[in-house]
Amino acid sequence: MPRPIDIRRARLSDADFIGRIYDEGIADGNATFAHGAHPAEERAAWLAQRPENAPVFCAWDGETALGWSALAPFSHRPWYAGVAEYTVYVARAARGMHIGSQLLADLIATAPTFGYWKLVGMILSDNDAGLRLAHRHGFCTVGTHHAHATLNGQWRDVTLVERHLVIDPSAHSDEATRC
Ligand SMILES: CC(C)(COP(=O)(O)OP(=O)(O)OC[C@H]1O[C@@H](n2cnc3c(N)ncnc32)[C@H](O)[C@@H]1OP(=O)(O)O)[C@@H](O)C(=O)NCCC(=O)NCCS
Numbered sequence: 110m111p112r113p114i115d116i117r118r119a120r121l122s123d124a125d126f127i128g129r130i131y132d133e134g135i136a137d138g139n140a141t142f143a144h145g146a147h148p149a150e151e152r153a154a155w156l157a158q159r160p161e162n163a164p165v166f167c168a169w170d171g172e173t174a175l176g177w178s179a180l181a182p183f184s185h186r187p188w189y190a191g192v193a194e195y196t197v198y199v200a201r202a203a204r205g206m207h208i209g210s211q212l213l214a215d216l217i218a219t220a221p222t223f224g225y226w227k228l229v230g231m232i233l234s235d236n237d238a239g240l241r242l243a244h245r246h247g248f249c250t251v252g253t254h255h256a257h258a259t260l261n262g263q264w265r266d267v268t269l270v271e272r273h274l275v276i277d278p279s280a281h282s283d284e285a286t287r288c
Pocket residue numbers: 134139140141195196197198199200203204205206207208209210211230232236237238239241242245
């Protein structure tokens with residue numbers, strides 16, 4: 110049974126826990142190429158400069174922050190204006206309790222209200238939880254960027270996943286894309 114949570118638009122006062130959860134993901138070594146610490150001031154500045162079509166959401170159980178999610182434009186090119194990259198981070202202590210699933214389901218439902226017609230995810234190829242989460246929510250694997258960037262001195266592959274929000278995803282379904 111999924112843990113019931115509230116998902117709300119992030120406020121500047123959420124910057125501290127957003128940074129802490131992000132830093133946990135960084136420390137795990139397979140969530141992101143980002144490095145260094147993300148203290149509250151840095152995350153507050155990050156939140157404050159985001160345009161309207163780059164929302165951040167937080168998952169709460171009462172007063173306890175469990176995770177966060179975000180959408181960001183995929184490209185500056187106007188013809189890709191309906192494509193967003195998604196991000197989901199769950200606090201280590203709350204993983205495996207369907208919090209990520211609820212955050213991603215909410216992003217899928219909400220994204221069209223921000224003008225998006227497709228979501229893409231760029232997931233380190235050995236991030237089993239990130240890939241499983243995406244596939245569970247109807248994302249297809251559409252390719253791999255080999256040795257796309259380095260993390261702690263190691264070249265890492267990045268798996269691209271996508272889910273259309275307007276066209277029925279089963280229209281593209283095949284073995285290769287794992288839809
Ligand atoms: C990826 C992440 C968001 C998943 O959140 P979560 O709340 O733990 O995931 P859920 O409990 O909703 O589970 C989602 C699916 O992933 C599976 N899963 C969860 N943890 C897993 C793991 N370590 N390995 C393999 N599969 C895993 C679950 O079984 C579930 O699949 P199912 O519904 O088919 O059983 C979380 O692990 C996390 O925050 N990781 C660090 C940040 C990150 O890598 N984000 C992804 C890129 S944006």
